[in-house]
Amino acid sequence: MLAYHADLENVEVKIRLGVLIACLFASSSVLSPSATAVSTNPSQVCVGNSCSVTFPFSGDYYQWSAPVTGTYTFQVWGAQGGNAGYNGTSLSAGALGGFASGQKVLTVGDTVYIYVGGQGEGQASTSFSDFLAGGFNGGGIGQNGKTGTANNRAAGGGGATDIRLVGNALSNRVIVAGGGGGGAIFQGYGINYPGVGGGIAGGNGGTANYPAPSEYSGFGGTQSAGGAGGRNGAQALAGSLGSGGRGSNDNSDYGSSGGGGGYWGGGGAGWGMGSGGGSGYVGGVLSSTLTAGNATMPNPSGGTMTGRTGSGIAKISYSLPATNLSIAISGGATTTNKGSVTQIIATTDGAGFITFYVGTKKIAGCIRMFSNIGTRTCSWKSTYQG
Structure with missing residues (x-):
């Protein structure tokens, strides 16, 4: 069952994929325009x-x-x-x-x-x-x-x-x-x-x-x-x-x-x-x-x-x-297979940089990704089953 929450000061979204919790986090100092x-x-x-x-x-x-x-x-x-x-x-x-x-x-x-x-x-x-x-x-x-x-x-x-x-x-x-x-x-x-x-x-x-x-x-x-x-x-x-x-x-x-x-x-x-x-x-x-x-x-x-x-x-x-941040999983998947690639889509209403996390670990290739108003996609290769 897909579940998430959002905090506007520290924008945090949790997605449950079976027994897996993928936590995607963007702090206010990152998800903000850069000088x-x-x-x-x-x-x-x-x-x-x-x-x-x-x-x-x-x-x-x-x-x-x-x-x-x-x-x-x-x-x-x-x-x-x-x-x-x-x-x-x-x-x-x-x-x-x-x-x-x-x-x-x-x-x-x-x-x-x-x-x-x-x-x-x-x-x-x-x-x-x-x-x-x-x-x-x-x-x-x-x-x-x-x-x-x-x-x-x-x-x-x-x-x-x-x-x-x-x-x-x-x-x-x-x-x-x-x-x-x-x-x-x-x-x-x-x-x-x-x-x-x-x-x-x-x-x-x-x-x-x-x-x-x-x-x-x-x-x-x-x-x-x-x-x-x-x-x-x-x-x-x-x-x-x-x-x-x-x-x-x-x-x-x-x-x-x-x-x-x-x-x-x-x-x-x-x-x-x-x-x-x-x-x-x-x-x-x-x-x-x-x-x-x-x-x-x-x-x-x-x-x-x-x-x-x-x-x-x-x-x-x-x-x-x-700045609002919402997270979705491509295709609406609720489970993941080990070794499979999952597309995680972040949607924002402001320009800035987004860092994607699984749990507390940053996803390689998805760190400080610049996003203008719209969406940004992170490809994550799962190491979990279920």
Whole structure:
């Protein structure tokens, strides 16, 4: 007697052929459209019909294709500014990255560009007067002072994390999480407080003795302009579209840090002062959230946190359309003879990959068979009698 059941989250059909139970199984992560992105892209993770892809920092951008038509949720976390320090020891922490989220309707095949910000360079440095690279995707350049090992140190700004549609120019950004300003240390000015990543605006930099806002420190980027650079000593550079400003660059005794990248970047720091954070942006998405790096935000690993430490990260979530799978045996057979070939027919209403099983064993030649809407047939040579 032929009997079967189906579960839409984990589509499973059992067919009884006499004493034989043939279990054909296709998990939701297999029976689903596959991304056609470049080979370095992370894989989707699905629980039922809910899927997500997490993009860690890579030092380059991702190019990813929307696997289905529907509403996508974008979540992006900006990078922390570099930690100022010496030979691996952190002496002054970089400001934390911000967070942004929003939704966008995409059509299957749409190309999505994901830029994940990197943390600025800093504490690994051992030389003097060296330039300190800003993090990938807009972190501003810092520069150490020319003397001392535990003083006069600086760091590069953190890079922004953003998502772009239609093209990969800055003008194609639809959502941005700002990067934090790089840390710095000059003991005569007190504890250094670089500006956090945005938020509507990046945080302003300052120090304990010269608190923000201060003309000596970098200002945060806004929705329409980069943050001004600090003027202590040589004038630091202002932030620009997408990039943090460079810290004061004149080979002085003071370290000066770079501003954070963002929609508009934060200003670089004057001598020994704080750099500004980059702003966030959600103008190209709906149901948006924009959170500064000093506020509570979702943790990409679950729960919540205050600001993003280290490099940035991005996450894209979406739902797969309900996919029905039915199984039939050619000719309606209810028994099988050992050595005979049985045609097992799977019918789906969505494109994807189907793997056929007998019991818990995959059927050779019937693994990850692509199926468009319609049917796919697996030929199984029976090892059972009855």
